[in-house]
Amino acid sequence: MGEGPVISIIDDDPSVRKATDGLVRSLGYRAETFASAEDFLQSGHIDDTSCLITDVQMPGLSGVELQTMLNARGTRVPIIFITAFPEDRIRRCVLEAGAIGFLSKPFEESLLIEHLEAALAVR
């Protein structure tokens, strides 16, 4: 399974991270997981990431800040946000900044698959 798109997953919660990873892998994608945005930025996977699934609230850099940074760098990676605090203000903000989706925890796996496929199609 070395080929195919890489899906990067950032979540500070290990169980969520692990579960998202399992779900992505079950769909046949390669997944990389990170406990924080900082870890992701330093991983060298930015450019080979076909889709980024990230939590919004995290210690250190938040998901929103990560999107701002990536956009500033010109890295146009599709981002799916998953959050336990679905605030309309943030939803509007990230969608305007180009995010593919803004999912509330817990999410239907079909919803994630839909967004994931949409993201990969964009790519």
Place this chain on the structure above:
Amino acid sequence: MRLLWRLCLVLLVGASGGVSASAQPSQQSVLVIDQSSAGLPFNTALASAIRSTLNAASKRPISFYSENLDANRFFGSRYEDDYARFLLAKYRDRHIDVVVAVGVSALDFVLRHRAEIWPSVPVIFAAIDEATASRLTLPDNVTGLTMQLTLQDMVRVAQIAVPDLKKIALVGDPLDRQTFYRHFRDEIPLIAAQFEIIDLQNMRMADLKERLGRLPDDAAVIYTGIYYDSEGVSYVPAELVSTITAWANRPVIVNVSSYLNKGAVGGYIVLADPIGQRTAQVAVRILNGESVASIPVSRVPSALIFEWPALRRWSISADSLPSGSEIRFRQIGIWEQYRAYILAALGAIVLQAALIGWLLLERRRRRAAEVLARNSMSELAQMNRVATAGELSASIAHEVNQPLTAIMAQAGAALVFLGREKPDVPEVHAALREIKACTARAAEIIASVRALFKKETTERHATDLNHLILAVVGLTRIEAHKRDVQLDIRLTDDLPLVGCDPVQVQQVVLNLMMNAIEAMQSAPDRVLCVASGLTKPGVVHVSVADTGTGVAAADIDRVFKPMFTTKSRGMGMGLSICRSIIENHSGRIWISAAHPRGAIFHFELPTGLEARA
């Protein structure tokens, strides 16, 4: 021996010669001749008053002699003559300076026989009623004192005792035979004109008893004196008063001091003492050389004396008595005698009872206030927990959402793995295991939230404070993150378990952490450090330090007081609740300054599992 006899004789002769040669003898003699028999109380009292007054008033020693004519029981001219001869013989060698005649019979006797026995000796009479005295023609060298003793006075008293008085029962020896009361016979016609007189004089005692017991209601008894009854039995008149008052069904009126205190009503009472004293005073004047002619006959009035027991027995009001009446022999009840003491004691008891009552009331009020305070404290604690729950609801939702999210994703993955043509059993297996772990985590979160916010809790058990702190940290993590607060958790491993109510202590930790987060709102660097440790064996120490604005030195003592707050919202009860919880666990809570900035809240709890309930 002979010489001695001679000497004695010389001395005796010389001594007697000295006396006769003296113009004024160094000692004087007074003879009292009483008309009554010896030993009668009134006369004895009178004689002793004369003697004691004489002794007190005279400059020279007085020889006091007394004779009793016994005229109530012995009479007749032959008896008198014999008695006079007896006295003449008896006092042949005795010089008498003054003769006192007590009673009219005695005066009669003395006047009749003084020429033969005591010629030219002054005579003073005493205890002769005014009416009798006024009829006497007194020879020279005789003066005296009259007494107030009338039947009318007694009738007056009887009218007080029996307001509708119609009959008077007269009890005593026949008046003719009496000496003291003989003159009453002169008043009888006047009294008989107004009242029916029931003559109970000179009767057999048994008959007297019977008659006295059935007197009509409008009658009163006037008792003079019984010296002997119709059967010749001799009595002391004063001693019979008790008997007569006991027999009589009506009030008994008497008029001599010796008759008092024997159940009679009383009335105008002839008193022995003043008569004796006045008589002696006259005697002293005569002994001192005053002429008898210069001392006129004077009057010794009776005293109005009533007897309290009889007044009560006959329901005689004290108001109906003449003014100046004296009421004697009050049978003072315990109440009357000790009224002041009883009132004081009662007062003290009442005061004491009131005081005790007041103290009990105060105690009850204090108890009630304490219960109220405890209830309101526990209510406040609950409100505080609910408020904190509100503040933390997002964090709690997040905490529960995390495992739910994981479960959902794992379930989705498992379904996909299962749905493959060749189901990836190990992946499904791993996913299910993860689901199980996440479910357990969610359940744990819910349990801890419920434990934190449940209303009633008093149970104490051995609690791992580190575990407890971590649970709270879990709940506040998101809040801290939202506010950009860095958590620095420094727990000392292997702390002993603490006997406490975990929900309450969790609330303390939660309050302190939420306070710390809030205190750092405007601080540049926001670090919340929660540490645990062992102060000394048996005491666990927990500190919550922030890098916020700190607490002003002036407020350090006040922060744990109710209603202290520097926040714009909130009641300021959080820290006060913390203190009450910690102190209720026999622990202590305090605050210190952190460096370079911020505040450190500390609390200590004894591990002892025997902590108070």
